[in-house]
Amino acid sequence: MIVEVRRYASLGASGTGQLPGDPQDVELEDGATIARLLEELALPPEAVHLVIVDGRIRHDREEALRHGARVALFPPVGGG
């Protein structure tokens, strides 16, 4: 299956020529979890503070993703 990933702020894919937030298709085995996606992207789990899947904030990293999901990854961010 393929998920559409957006890496924001300091998680932006450096060296790939992509800007933070440019969508990136990632191929994973069916039923792969959020944790598995981070592994595929070689992102240390603790570097990713927030995962938003199809507009919903997801705290359980063992949750399975679905084909076509929009996945947004953020480091700790704040503002106002």
Add this chain to the structure above:
Amino acid sequence: MDPERTGVRMDRMLRVNMTDRSATFEPLPAAYRNRAGRWLTSSIVHDEVPASCHPLGPNNKVIFSPGFVTGTAAPTSSRISVGGKSPLTGGIKEANAGTGWGRRLARLGIRALVVEGQSTDNRFWLLKVDTKGATFEPADPWVGKKLSEAVAAIAAKSGGKERVDVCAIGVAGEHRMGAAGVCFTDREGRASRYAGRGGLGAVLGSKGLKAIVVDDSGAADVPIADKATFDSGRKKLAAALGEHAITKPKGALNSYGTAVLVNILNEAGGLPTRNFREGRFEGAAKIAGEAIFAGNKERLGHDLYNHPCSPGCIIACSNTWHHKDRSEHTSCIEYESDWAFGADCGISDLDQIAELNLLCNEYGLDTIEIGGTLGVAAEGGLWKFGDGKRAIELVHEIDKATPLGRILGNGALITGRAFGVTRVPHVKGQSMPAYEPRAVKGIGMTYAVSTMGADHTSGYTIAPEILGVSGKLDPLDPKKTDLARTFQYATAFIDSTGHCLFIAFAILDIASGFEGVVEECSGVLGTKWTMDDVGRIGKAVLDLELDFNRRAGFTAADDRLPEFMSREPLPPHNGVWDVPDAEIDKVFAS
């Protein structure tokens, strides 16, 4: 021992009467001895301003108060609170800004500067405050001028920006417009830091006070009653700020500024777009903090991290945006301003957003209110969403004070009325900030009940609802009654300390940091406050404000979000505002 009776700080109040242009120093009344910042501005408004007065009449007052620790070595503590009765909401108002101005006032031993009366000669005046006292001179040369020019000239003739900071109103305030903010100089002397919300600039304009310059040269340090406790506290806070990923050097705020939130709210479906019609903006990535960082890097040829807006800030979240020729265009494009002119106006060009931001700084306008107003104006057919050139022309109308400009300059509600628009995102007449209530329920409750009108800084529930700071809550869960209350109490306390609210990201997660803040305050005042006093003080502040608003005529019916939010589903979640009125009424019921 009664914690209210141990204070040793011998501060003064400066009372300025614009009717006869007198300035009198008074001892700080005993009842106010341990109050500062928002607690003190709201106390004085509550105790001295008739709740039924016309906000632009002679009986309203504008009160300035630095926080408990402003002027000391406490990190990120150069905030100044400004209070009065708001011409926008008709209720009490406290707005605060980061600036050396408050620090200088604190060093002069002035805990509160109260501006009252009203000039009767149709002229504008400049007030100068220094160790010798307070004097007036005519402000004629700066009336009608851009704020950057006025403020630079005032600073230059008063000893230079190293020596003074300036507070001033722009053209919008001179014309008594409801969206007029109070402008303060930043650490570099830019006219860029605003106590923006609620129209307090118009109140100063109504009094004939154009600017206040504060010179603290020769002033003694702020006295500290218990240095050991103070030092212990400030070290704990500095450690928490230096450690937390959001507030540390080259952390999220220092790198990307507050506009780093654009993408996160967009992904969460809570970024109000085109006047709160949608929760996602297709141009979000182009205007976000990351794009500001990348755009500056491309234009300047190097990474540009953000700067402190005010002396002693170690978070340093304030950004600049640069023209293609590398010269500075504007500072600061905050998340709120970026969203207001960007997503809310359907504009995805950072240069146009920067120009709109600059114009608001030059004319003395609240960016949130003006962005919200432009969104409503687009609904009303005055321009098309996304047409940045036309949006810029409309803001120039405000400077010219044309009839159209005066309507726009009085904010979203007035503009909606003038153009027959029903989709007006506001509470109590103040336009909504950059978080969509239908997608983030706790902030919606906060907007509803806040004593300030729609205001995200009253209680930043976004931290646990979206950012995963101090908890992990579901933003769509409507059960946020207790959250809305406790966050508003904690915030009212922080707003009284003189610290920037952005310390909250660190101290909500790192308990020793919050203890440090309480110790700093006790250290300055000589009190024995504990964490229990945070809620007590916060509640005391809110109780004063709620009582003022009640006397000003507000009822539960005013604690409601606009009707369209209960009727129109918001994409992408397609939910409506569904928090029951009875729950909203419980927030401050106890």
